[in-house]
Amino acid sequence: MIYLDYQATTPLAPEARAAMLRWLGDEEGFGNPASTHRAGRAAAAAVEVARDQVAALLPAGGRVYFTSGATEALNWALFRGSAAMPGGVAGLSIEHAASLQCLERLNAAILPVGADGVALPVDDALVPEGGIVAAMLVNNEVGTIQPVADIAAAAHAKNSLLLCDAVQGYGRIAIPEGPDLAAISAHKIHGPKGIGALWVRDGVDIEPLMVGGAQEQGMRSGTVSPALCAGFGAAAALAAERQEADAAHVERLWSLARDMLPQWTLNGADNPRYHGNLNIRREGVNGLRLMSDARNIAFSLGSACGSGSGKVSHVLRAMGLSEAEARASIRLGWGRYTSEEALREGLTAIREAARLQGVN
Structure with a gap:
């Protein structure tokens, strides 16, 4: 299998x-890192080393709380945060479902994006006074980079907090100054599944997620996994060390893919965009059938979390694409361990699968 679903x-x-x-x-x-004997202290030390490694890729002046993943972190920030900041909630229309479904339950104002998949200048009337605004850094479906610093400034002007879903950007691009809260995930940066973190800027108060044992500085009770933390920390340290090399490799693969698929239309802006994400469409292509015909290539139609629903991408629809255009779209993703040879072979298979549908 050739893996193109990073x-x-x-x-x-x-x-x-x-x-x-x-x-x-x-x-x-x-x-158990909560135990005070030697074995417990060693485990606790490993957790703290990992916390520092993870924090090194985030803005200075904040604290990292480990969670089961970014979904938990986003739910924590939005539900507990909105209780502490009751002025209301707003968020981008292209947020991941982990944020978007929270926003829906909180009756949030929705901030629109343009046809390029980038947030439009913020309408001040949609920003709550003394609330929370959610804005992702890199969109998970089309890779567009959002003007998080500008949105944070608009939020702060009305005494609101900015929550950033930094999952797709963390370890890949610099996290901008401005967020008050940020959610990240280990398995997007070559770490283990089952662990993420909520970063909270110093001076921001948020209610504990769970009580019962006072772990995670009293904010999230429950036994912490030293193994998952150590894996996350190592992945973060490696991402910091390899950031320039990884970015250069991603750019080479982007150029190769664009050269091999010249007749496909790019969904979203070429820039600003993370170039490890290529979301494209082709008239006459059925994306679902394409996946079936190119079954040895792992790619997707959009978010993995919504791929089984049968619904078209809410991100593409928010950008103004028709349902037919959205169903003719596919998402390809690559990174550190994708070779040029593998990408070339995978794209050749995708072109052949499109040809079987009568699209040359």
């Missing part, structure tokens, strides 16, 4: 796997 998840880095092994139950590494 927005859904990324392969586990060998370094992250190695960091996890010690804490998966050997004679020295199974301690």
Whole structure:
């Protein structure tokens, strides 16, 4: 199988796997980090090392709380945050479902995007006074980079907080100054599944997510997994070390893909965009059938979280695409472990699958 679905998840880095092994139950590494004996203290130290590694890729002046993933972090920020900041909620129309469904339950104002998939200048009337505004950094379906700093400024002008879903940008591009809260996930940066984090800027108060044991600085009770934390930390440290090399590799693959698929239309802006995400469409193509005919190539029609619903992408529809255009769209994603040879082979298979549908 050729894997071209890096927005859904990324392969586990060998370094992250190695960091996890010690804490998966050997004679020295199974301690509970909340225990005060030697084994517990060692586990707690490993968690704190990982916390520092994860925080190093985030703005200075904040604290990291480990969670089960970004979905939990976003739910925590929006539901607990809106209770502390009751002025109302707003968010981009292209947010991931983990945010969007929270926004719907909170009767949020929806901020529109343009046909290029980038947020339009913020309408001050839609920004709550003393509330929360949600704006993702890199869109998970089309890769467009949002003007988070500008949206944060609009939120702060009305004494509101800015929550940033930084999942697709963390470890890939710089996280801008401006957010008060940010959600991230390990498995998007070659770390393990089942762990993410909520970053909270110093001076921002948010209610605990869970009580019962005072773990995670009293904010999220429950036994912390040293193995998952160590894997996340190692993946973050590796991302920091390889950020320039990874970015250059992604750009080479982007150029290759664009050269090989010249007749496909790009969904969303070419710039600003993370170039590890290529969302494209072709008239006459049925994306679902394309996936079936190119079954040895792992790619998607949009968000992995909504791929089984049968619904067209809410992101593409928010950008103004018709239902037919959305159904003719596919998303390809690549990164550190994608070779040029594999990408070339995968794109050739996709072109052949399109040809079978009568599209040359």
